[in-house]
Amino acid sequence: MSVRSEAAAGSQTSVLEPTKLGIVDCDIHPAPPMPSELAPFLAERWRKHLAVYGVRQANQHTSAVVPYPRMAPGNGMRMDSWPPQGGAPASNLDFLREQLLDGCHIDFGILQPLTSGSTTTNQELGAALCAATNEWQLEKWTRKEPRLKAALCVPQEDAASAVSMIERYSRISDFVHIAIPTRTMEPFGRQRYWAIFEAAEHHNLPICMHAPAYGYHCDTATGWVSYYIEEHVAFANPPQTVITSLIFEGVLERFPGLKIVLVEGGFAWAPALAWRLDKHWNHMRDEVPYVKRPPSEYFRKHFWFTTQPIEEPEQPSHLLDTIRWIGAERLVFSTDYPHWDFDDPSRTLPVSLPAQDRAAIFRGNAMDLFKLSGA
């Protein structure tokens, strides 16, 4: 499918220049590194291990087959994103500069590598892959292109190892967030992850939680779905679980500086979730004594949402209600380049969104959140 025709379908959205200043794109996926690219950053032991046993994932058959094949070549890539220089989409810096950074007036792009390290069942290997992915981002991307910022990848299921990764890389200013998938092995508020929160808060790094396709548990509470379209609809669920767990486990009282960014899960569901948590907490708050205020209040302090894939109501103006209920200050723009459901910044937000909110969503909110400056 063509991305252009997708964008044209939302004909009532803006074709104006999004903002006079350059925008911040909070979700760019560099092509997964080739084994040869990671090799310099891996010990001999792991190079051999990978050559023989590969990477065993949370959902183990995914290394052999694609259970929900995407609907575009490259397992879901934008048709025009293959670099003329060769290689996979988002594998070539020059073309990424031309097509995305320059083409869409992007001042800063936040990398979200879909690293296998965080969902590798062999946790020692996972830590090695995360470290290698961190080094690789510096070498291949951020040191060559200062507009790009790196993700501090951590093996979150082994919190001690994740914390040492944070200690090691948070000193390098290229890393502007800690990357963890939304489908963690246990609900994210549980104590096994608290050491990570302590380190994130200490280093004042937001945690970006990206929707992953596969995890340790079934993709719905009613069993495995048949189709990619259902799987993709269900990507809206893990971030809701993350928010619910963090609030009800009392994490946000214990770590008041924690910042969580939900990436590529949409955001239109957030108001209904906040209302639901408030309503039912009101009757059963004695079960969760660490929660000190109505759950909706934590939304306004701790959570941000990337915009892509932006929900598209039949009446675009309906999205304004949603943005008003969430608060424009909670939203940060993202394209999801180079994936098929890329959101074009010139056509994404509703036309009638006030200029001040547009500027905040396209730039200001992310500049503050990731402590970016210049450009």
Place this chain on the structure above:
Amino acid sequence: MSAVGAIDCDVHPVVPSTDDLLPYLSEYWREMRILRELDRMDSATYPASVPLSGRPDWRSELCAPGTVVEMLRVQALDHFGLRYAICNCIHGVQSVYDENMAAAFCRAVNEWIRKEWLDRDNRLRASIVVPLQNPDLAAEEIERLADDKRFVQVLLPSRCEMPLGKKFYWPIYTAAVRHKLPIGIHTGNMGRFSPTQSGQPSYFLEDYVSQTQSFAAQLASLISEGIFVKFPELRVVLIESGVTWLPAMMWRFGKDWRGVRVEIPWVKEAPASIIRDHVRLTIQPLDVPADPDVLPRIVEHIGSEDVLLFSTDYPHWQFEGDDVLPAGLSSDLVRKIQVDNPLATYPNLMETIQ
């Protein structure tokens, strides 16, 4: 706002104990009841002691919430002046793995509802509890009860062994359509999978609030698998789902459908349109804030005044006093929610009054 004359599409009779089902079980299962000590078949979704399961002023020291028809009569039917109320019995037997046991106890539950509830108040109607462990047995149970028009719906839980759109379940829909029975999907859990994609949450509260995710998954499954193409007359009622999650799901699903509809070419219509034509939602719990402007906006987002059905969710604790519907709705919309929409959804109800 007065509910006099309203049709309540969700009240909950609760089977007090397995022994109450003995008169309705075969000799074999009565024997098994003793031999295997089949004494625990309560629903894990609604433990009696949890605040959700019984509103404080509807509780009694003498019995568990929902177990006594006289209390339903006084506290709900008479109190609100209801015209009809549909009994949805959430029972633990829908979780057992033995499909024969499930069929035997579902049959007993339905007979218990008929004798202990429907026969005792002519305002009561009921949903058929079916053993969805085996859809053929479920269809048999529907056929067995179809002549009794007081059964107006087939009841399925929101978390099953597989998504409800799968062909595995189609015998249930074939039988339901044959007898003009909508499918009601109610908050419930067969317990086959974790409530979340990150496993079991710590608290009851998390488990309950995450039920909206299950409803969204069921809806995506029913539409994607082509249920409404195969069974164009079928109506699905999402019961006790929370309501306000729906617009965001419609928008996301609609966008995805425009992008990847080639994967499900039999779905020719936009999901939002299919939902408005085929899906209904009961109104309690209504996940809205105090701001009275929100619900009218949500109704506009859904794009139809025909989808919401009045419900008290008695005896569950979802609202205070008589505030079943929030302020701010037009009297026209209130009449639709309380009367017109339920009558249009449940053909057996409509037949009764004609």
